[in-house]
Amino acid sequence: MKCIWIHCAFLSLLKVPSSQAVCVLLDQFVVLPCEMRSCAAVQWSKVNPIQTTVAECHNKSCSVKEGFLERFRFTNQTNKGNYSLLLNPTKYNDRGAYKCTCGRINKDVILEVIVPIPVSADESSNITLPFYADTQTNVNDVTWLHSSSNVLRYMKNGSTYPGEGYENRISLTEGGFKYGDLSLTITAVQQTDAGLYRCFVQDESTKGDPHAYMIHVAMNGIHLLPTLNLSPLAWTRSSATNVRDVQLTAKELGCSQQTPNG
Ligand SMILES: *[C@@H]1O[C@H](CO)[C@@H](O)[C@H](O)[C@H]1NC(C)=O
Ligand SMILES: *[C@@H]1O[C@H](CO)[C@@H](O)[C@H](O)[C@H]1NC(C)=O
Ligand SMILES: *[C@@H]1O[C@H](CO)[C@@H](O)[C@H](O)[C@H]1NC(C)=O
Ligand SMILES: *[C@@H]1O[C@H](CO)[C@@H](O)[C@H](O)[C@H]1NC(C)=O
Numbered sequence: 001m002k003c004i005w006i007h008c009a010f011l012s013l014l015k016v017p018s019s020q021a022v023c024v025l026l027d028q029f030v031v032l033p034c035e036m037r038s039c040a041a042v043q044w045s046k047v048n049p050i051q052t053t054v055a056e057c058h059n060k061s062c063s064v065k066e067g068f069l070e071r072f073r074f075t076n077q078t079n080k081g082n083y084s085l086l087l088n089p090t091k092y093n094d095r096g097a098y099k100c101t102c103g104r105i106n107k108d109v110i111l112e113v114i115v116p117i118p119v120s121a122d123e124s125s126n127i128t129l130p131f132y133a134d135t136q137t138n139v140n141d142v143t144w145l146h147s148s149s150n151v152l153r154y155m156k157n158g159s160t161y162p163g164e165g166y167e168n169r170i171s172l173t174e175g176g177f178k179y180g181d182l183s184l185t186i187t188a189v190q191q192t193d194a195g196l197y198r199c200f201v202q203d204e205s206t207k208g209d210p211h212a213y214m215i216h217v218a219m220n221g222i223h224l225l226p227t228l229n230l231s232p233l234a235w236t237r238s239s240a241t242n243v244r245d246v247q248l249t250a251k252e253l254g255c256s257q258q259t260p261n262g
């Protein structure tokens with residue numbers, strides 16, 4: 001135990017630059033954050049999986065490079081040191097690691113693009129979302145989220161902690177954890193169940209497979225979809241079942257995490 005603690009403390013001493021994880025649904029809007037105090041030259045580059053310059057600022061004059069021009073732009077606050085990039089709509093290949101550089105200062109941003117599997121459920125019906133993860137090794141917990149709220153947390157010792165509104169409405173495959181089957185069943189589906197569902201293991205550090213579903217709830221054949229920057233209860237009527245109609249901010253997705261400077 002003591003050994004493990006020392007190991008962690010040592011690792012945290014080694015932690016070098018600040019980095020931020022940002023996630024977004026496919027085709028949605030996202031901000032790649034970068035704030036710098038006065039800086040003569042700022043460069044945004046993509047560093048993984050490809051290496052290329054995305055945008056640059058010299059003497060407060062900023063420009064986005066060809067190939068990124070259509071969907072990336074700077075904020076109108078670059079004169080205040082806000083060199084964040086606005087990306088809209090996000091495409092799958094936008095995922096990866098970005099670096100915003102001013103002299104020797106680096107800000108790292110990891111962009112994750114979530115592509116949920118769309119599913120439709122009738123109001124009052126039961127729905128099962130198949131999720132799997134490798135639990136052979138020392139996986140101790142599973143978490144299912146609706147947007148960024150807890151649906152269920154399961155501990156290896158069998159303890160379960162349902163989220164608000166899901167008490168007595170969720171179940172798992174019996175004995176499934178042992179075989180990596182983390183499928184989630186929601187009974188008596190309600191309109192408020194519509195939206196993004198994700199599954200993680202190990203304190204939300206590892207994604208389930210598949211990682212995400214978008215539930216559309218049908219009522220009299222009409223599908224209710226969450227709208228732009230939804231508060232959990234804001235809905236719009238639409239007969240479309242298009243995932244692209246759903247917009248969730250990184251914060252609502254619960255995946256805007258910051259690793260502070262070591
Ligand atoms: C920035 O501005 C200064 C003076 O206004 C000028 O001398 C310099 O060449 C400019 N640099 C670039 C990269 O445009
Ligand atoms: C920047 O743009 C936003 C809307 O896009 C606007 O509300 C704001 O006033 C603008 N700020 C400046 C300094 O131009
Ligand atoms: C920088 O601009 C982005 C996009 O407009 C905004 O979300 C963010 O809050 C701004 N940061 C600061 C420190 O004002
Ligand atoms: C949904 O599941 C519950 C609990 O397992 C069961 O009692 C009910 O009959 C199911 N409803 C439908 C429509 O299958």
Ligand SMILES: *[C@@H]1O[C@H](CO)[C@@H](O)[C@H](O)[C@H]1NC(C)=O
Pocket residue numbers: 155157158159
């Ligand atoms: C399972 O583990 C959690 C935390 O690790 C603990 O709070 C809970 O009491 C345990 N439950 C059982 C049934 O041992």
